[in-house]
Amino acid sequence: MIVTLNNGVKMPQLGFGVFKVEDGSITVDAVKKAIDVGYRSIDTAAIYQNEAGVGQGIREADVPREELFITTKVWNADQGYEETLAAFDKSLEKLGLEYIDLYLVHWPMPKVDKYVETYRALEKLYEDGRVRAIGVCNFHIPHLERLLSECKVKPVLNQVELHPCFSQVELREFCAKHDIFVEAWGPLMQGGEVLNNSTVLALAEKYSKSPAQVVIRWHLQNDIIVISKSVTPSRIEANFDVFDFELSDEDMAKLDDLNTNQRIGADPADFYKV
Template identity: 45%
Template sequence: MAIPRVPLNNGTSIPQIGLGTSPLDDAEVERAVIEAVAVGYRHVDTAAKYGNEVGVGRGIAGSGVAREEIFVTTKLDGGYQGDDRAIAGLDASLERLGLDYVDLLLIHWPLPARDEFVSTWKTYERLLAAGKARAIGVSNFKPAHLDKLIAETETVPAVNQIQINPNVTRHEQRQYDAEHGIVTESWSPLGAGGDLLASPVLARIGERYDKTPGQVVIRWHLDNDLVVIPKSKTPQRLAENLDVFDFSLDADDLAAIATLDKGPDAGVDSDVSGH
């Protein structure tokens, strides 16, 4: 099974479903990556902040699949903002991962009070030019942050990774991203704490297609043209999360799921999310 790839604005592409790895430790994530690749994943998302890049790298090396077939994302957090700190930051991430490059490098948070994300982005542009990242993007950026970034630099982010699920839909943010050629990627795509997946709405829709509520939610992300990175370390769940390409949600399904939206103030603040 080939997972669809979404074109990025620099000519590369990203698999539409990936493996989220927070908060797995090195040992857990190594096993999860090997299992995930075995059932068809070709996209792994990590971050310096997660403390599991070593395990991700070991999992990739132990997967039996060529490096160039696996799309790897990492993120650098606030300690790597400003003064070209991202150069040493990415070098350290690459050493932990055991890789020569990442496919996508993200600024983890904008941290606007520090006002260093623009200078950091200019460093990212140099890392892109040097081939240490094949694409660069951001995480948890709002339109105001992106406006500033786009106005003061040469490169529009390829990806904006933000919290999205049927409870936290962020329509305006997604529209902004689309209008600027930025792919929106969903973190916490299945919600937190299990409340979303306990919804009777999702259970009813799942019964129609013989799918779990989690599979319905992942299909919702795909049908909304989002890249989605559900996390799991369980082989059965890893396989279930990919078993979503034999159905699509219809207009009635999407309308029913829309009733789960908790409004524009739902979700965590991007500057203190900890994601």
């Protein structure tokens, strides 16, 4: 499934992430396996410290670079205009690539108040053709409103914590209104807690699918870009095997009803870490 971002660039709706995956052979093998299975979108970040492994996995995979969609992110310690440009060069070097498909501001850190100048550096990279698209992660509505009013290039997406128990309805509505895609990190909840939910388990049995496949399908049918993550080959395969079934409207509603606004990760309004 492919989505078209607001600048016309096409992006796979289901991607593979490497959060907390150790750099080296583990990352290399996971990326190669993901690409072999069919993933064409790979999501990393400077703070994950595995960009080199991602780049090696890409080079060793038997797929042309232009068929892949590679995302990385500028970390909090590198926020600021010149700092972001330098951080981008480091990420590009570690990845061993000539360009990045999507570059994101990892956190807004509003108390530091550098996210606007950081985003302006992303605009410079975009204007120079070094990235094909730019966006943000973990931005609340006020953070997005400020970018929309003070910056020139609209973010193509906002990557946030999102799962059936924290479905971010208001944020999704705002982003849809402004033609900004929402992308889910932690789509199964960190730790996979949602997979033990009785509703999810019942639907998995009904569709003869795993609980993870049911939840990933819920994201896709809600027009959410989703990043799945695993280093286990069988799970990498299973998480991609979600295109041969469709949840009914009634069953989608059952999963929608699981929302309790239960955030697992940090609140972007307060999060500050370098």
